[in-house]
Amino acid sequence: MWKLFKQLYLNNLFFYLGIGILACFIVSYFFPMLYNATWYLLYVLLLFTGIEIVLLFAVKGSVEGHRITPEKLSNGDENEIHIHIKNKYTFPIYTRIIDEIPLQFQLRNFNVYRKIKTQDKDQYKYFIRPTERGEYFFGNLNVYVSSPLRLVAKRYTFNNNQMVPTYPSYIQLRKYDLMAFTNNLFQFGLKKIRKIGNTLEFEQIKEYIQGDDIRTINWKATAKKNQLMVNQFQDEKSQNVYMVIDKGRVMKMPFNGLSLLDYAINATLVLSNVILKKHDKAGMLTFSKKVENRIAAEKRTSQMQLILENLYNIKTDYFESDFGRLYVDIKKNINHRSLIVLYTNFETLDGLHRQLPYLKGIAKNHLLVIVFFKNSELKELQDKKAKNVQEIYDKVIAEKFDFEKRLIVTELRKYGIYSVLTQPEHLTLDVINKYLEIKARGIL
Incomplete structure (x- = not known):
């Protein structure tokens, strides 16, 4: 009773x-x-x-229900959650579904009302967007069932305390997975890069077709075949690419629910996949007060899983990042010339000048690309039409900060350091663009 x-x-x-x-x-x-x-x-x-x-x-009969979640959630993306309900009663039922969503989402108004016919099944789908990596615990899936009279309800509970981990954005990883295999990368929003050098590996001699570079004509083979033949080259393979993530306090800044650190982590995962599909070696490390999560650049089959597990466990802190220690670690542990993609953020030219000696030291032996971020809120202030003195003052200050960001790019270029100044939502595309540009130009 x-x-x-x-x-x-x-x-x-x-x-x-x-x-x-x-x-x-x-x-x-x-x-x-x-x-x-x-x-x-x-x-x-x-x-x-x-x-x-x-x-x-x-009366004999009951309700079956279960929640279907992905094996892991993709951070920063919309993840599908499915609820399946089966009516085993001999009459149609009215259901009220309350799913206990993880605490991180702070959602307490999940109510779904469904009518299910006799001996029928029903499916409901909803989306959640996590903004932090870690473990997410779903509570009970509560289904309140009423007969057509709808005066009282019987509660059924399913899927108690179901844990789903949230990993860096593997949905983006799948989205860009084919980029490494296609020559039409501009269809995905990537720039088409013209190859201006021949620091590439020879692949084969083939017949000339319209569009081939006439500078690659092989005259000896042409004379033998009595038709135009050209040398075909492929990108040089097995080059080392290291992604270096600053996890200090400058990367804690939020944008659209995600921190800059999480944007960098998602971009690193996607870029690592493209690097390995291009037959280069992918490695990574993180730093703040000390250097951690060091993975040597390799192209073995387990490299992506190793990178994914390390990215999952990265936590930001509120310390000032030690670029001097980063310089010493790279000089000690990375002996071959490599592409270093450094995710950090500089807000002022003075902030750059404090770290510039260490960046110049890294760039002396490696090809260094600094990835830092535009302030999207300042962009909104710049585009907004000023209506009073205070708004004019805010607009001028925003333009000053934006100009200083562009000065940082110019200052880095003076010392042969490449840079990517990007908005957080465009980070992944922009860093892939830069990597493919470097490969195409043969400057590594």
Whole structure:
């Protein structure tokens, strides 16, 4: 009996009817002829309530339900969650579904109402967008079932305490997975890079077709075949590419729910995949007060999984990043000339000048690309039309900061350091563009 009461819930319709009957009793005090009719209404309500309780608890039948989640959630992306409900009763049912979503989302208004026919199945889909890596715990999947009378409900619970980890954006990884295999990269928003050098590996001699570079004509083979033949080259392979992520306080700045650190992590995962598909060696490391998460550049089959697991565990801190220690670590542990993609953020030219000696030291032995971020909120201030003195002042300050970002790019270029100044939402495309440009120009 106690178990029955724990599963029994009164619906809103029952309360509305009960309040109506109570109001009739009050009115019957002034109009006694309504008194007996009100009692009949109360008996009818209790009768139908009893009938529905029997239908839900005594009649053979039940409800099956389960929640289907991905094995892992993709950070910063919309992830599909499916709910499946099966009605095994011999009558149609009305359901109210309450899914206990992880605490990180702070959603307490999940209510879905569905009608399911006799012996039928129903499916509901919703999306969640995590903004932090880590473990996400789903609570109970609660299904409140009512008969067509809809006076009371029986509660069913499924999938208690289901944990799903949130990893860096593997959805972006799949989205850009084919980029390494196609020559039409501009279809994905990537720039088409013209190859201006021949620091490439010889592949084969082939017949000339329209569009081939006439500078690659092989005259000896042409004379033998009596038709134009050209040398075909391929990108040089097995080059080392290291992605270096600054996890200091400058990377804690949020944008659209994600920190700059998480944008850098997502971009690193996608870029690592492109690098390996291009037959180069991908490695990574992170730094703040010390250098951590060091993975040597390799192109083995398990490299992507190793990078993914390390990216999953990266946590930011609030310390000032030690570029001097980074310089010493790179000089000690990376002996071959490599492409170093450094994710960090500089807001002022003075901030760059403090770290410039270390960046110049790294660029002396490696090809260094600094990736830092535009301030999107300042961009909105710049584009907004000023209406008063305060807004004019804000607009001027925003333009000053934007100009200083461009000065940082110019300053880096003076010392042969490449840079990518990008908005967080365009980070992945921009760093892939830069990597493919470097490969195409043969400057590594």
